[in-house]
Amino acid sequence: MSSGKHLAKGSPKPALPDDGVPRLYSMRFCPYAERAHLALNAKKVPHHSIYVNLTEKPEWLVDVSPLLKVPALHLVAEKDQPSLIESLIIVEYLDEKYPQNPLLPKDPLQRAQDKILVERFTAVTSAFFKTVLHGAKVDDLWPAIDTFETELAKRGTPYFGGDKPGYVDYMIWPWFERLSVLQFVLKEAYNFDKQRYAKISAWIDLLTKDEVVQSFFATPEQHVEYFRSRSAGNTNYDLLA
Amino acid sequence: MSSGKHLAKGSPKPALPDDGVPRLYSMRFCPYAERAHLALNAKKVPHHSIYVNLTEKPEWLVDVSPLLKVPALHLVAEKDQPSLIESLIIVEYLDEKYPQNPLLPKDPLQRAQDKILVERFTAVTSAFFKTVLHGAKVDDLWPAIDTFETELAKRGTPYFGGDKPGYVDYMIWPWFERLSVLQFVLKEAYNFDKQRYAKISAWIDLLTKDEVVQSFFATPEQHVEYFRSRSAGNTNYDLLA
Numbered sequence: 001m002s003s004g005k006h007l008a009k010g011s012p013k014p015a016l017p018d019d020g021v022p023r024l025y026s027m028r029f030c031p032y033a034e035r036a037h038l039a040l041n042a043k044k045v046p047h048h049s050i051y052v053n054l055t056e057k058p059e060w061l062v063d064v065s066p067l068l069k070v071p072a073l074h075l076v077a078e079k080d081q082p083s084l085i086e087s088l089i090i091v092e093y094l095d096e097k098y099p100q101n102p103l104l105p106k107d108p109l110q111r112a113q114d115k116i117l118v119e120r121f122t123a124v125t126s127a128f129f130k131t132v133l134h135g136a137k138v139d140d141l142w143p144a145i146d147t148f149e150t151e152l153a154k155r156g157t158p159y160f161g162g163d164k165p166g167y168v169d170y171m172i173w174p175w176f177e178r179l180s181v182l183q184f185v186l187k188e189a190y191n192f193d194k195q196r197y198a199k200i201s202a203w204i205d206l207l208t209k210d211e212v213v214q215s216f217f218a219t220p221e222q223h224v225e226y227f228r229s230r231s232a233g234n235t236n237y238d239l240l241a
Numbered sequence: 242m243s244s245g246k247h248l249a250k251g252s253p254k255p256a257l258p259d260d261g262v263p264r265l266y267s268m269r270f271c272p273y274a275e276r277a278h279l280a281l282n283a284k285k286v287p288h289h290s291i292y293v294n295l296t297e298k299p300e301w302l303v304d305v306s307p308l309l310k311v312p313a314l315h316l317v318a319e320k321d322q323p324s325l326i327e328s329l330i331i332v333e334y335l336d337e338k339y340p341q342n343p344l345l346p347k348d349p350l351q352r353a354q355d356k357i358l359v360e361r362f363t364a365v366t367s368a369f370f371k372t373v374l375h376g377a378k379v380d381d382l383w384p385a386i387d388t389f390e391t392e393l394a395k396r397g398t399p400y401f402g403g404d405k406p407g408y409v410d411y412m413i414w415p416w417f418e419r420l421s422v423l424q425f426v427l428k429e430a431y432n433f434d435k436q437r438y439a440k441i442s443a444w445i446d447l448l449t450k451d452e453v454v455q456s457f458f459a460t461p462e463q464h465v466e467y468f469r470s471r472s473a474g475n476t477n478y479d480l481l482a
Contacts, residue, residue, distance in 0.1 A: 108337035
């Protein structure tokens, strides 16, 4: 229910059918927004996606996301039509509200352990951003990924979620989808070691073929092209529109 | 089940009864650890508290908190005796595992809204730390507290949790308990405005008298004394022991 075009300052508020389904305000290349898309698609929750230009935000964004953040999930069927923000909170809400295809385990201890793992992934995202945005050395990144290699070996399953992808898989995936950007930035210094990350490498191959991941996938080349346009100060939000 | 003394480098691992109850590794003046204490006490979950000197950490801490963090909840009755970290994850775990005296609402939307509010409290904690630890101006702090004044007015109840304290109340409380430290640092520049924060002021008075808060309370003077010792490079962990 979207052309995929990013609505900018001056654009009219999009006309959407009065069907009561949630509306996800998003940006096509935002890894945090991707988490919400993956959860919605994994659970097959009908929704509308509205893409927003984050450089020149539309004036009406404040009505649906008071802090002007994406992802924001606008719940038009609920009293006062509230919006939810923060990718992990949105995903947990969806998992509780729509029981089909559960993402988090039911057991309180396993739930907590999965949440801690995703919290620990912050070490990866911050090393990733420091490298691609500020040219920092990549040294912090590889030890942070070791945690996930070790955990996958310990769980002894192809996915963190077991025999199919779950909460941890989809919450950390967006950054693995963007490894090409790291390679582009680092050039010869890029040293993702497929032996050191044997389990994670097999997991990347599986996730790349996963139906849910494919429902919101951009190729390595597309991520690089988006990043290149952004670095040049002329962000091509509509690359996939 | 604790003398309240903080165990330091060189101290033997504490001998605790083999009773299977959770063990909370903590530091008496850490506001994040306080969150876990408040949740355990609100839900009346039997537990042991073990206090740790964070300047000179005991060698055995790594066995019960591999990242050397507090709070850490060591679940000795569970398979492989795992430890949970991250205050909010620990509290959600306790709320799911022990249904008595629930802290979070059951409704998925209300749960998400409470979690977003606590996430937004990060603006308060970061302004607070910037001021007390780095002498930053306090300008960021008061607007961040406005969010909570407005929300309490909107809810129309004495507590964020309704007619009694709940998740939001206990998760944000530790920083309000420490307002005296801000006053100590800022001196005449301290300008907590009781009219601007009329609802929050009434809420502070109520929380101060709350049984759960009182179960883990330090006075304004004690918080200042702790802060003073820490600033002087001679942290008095055992001030209340």
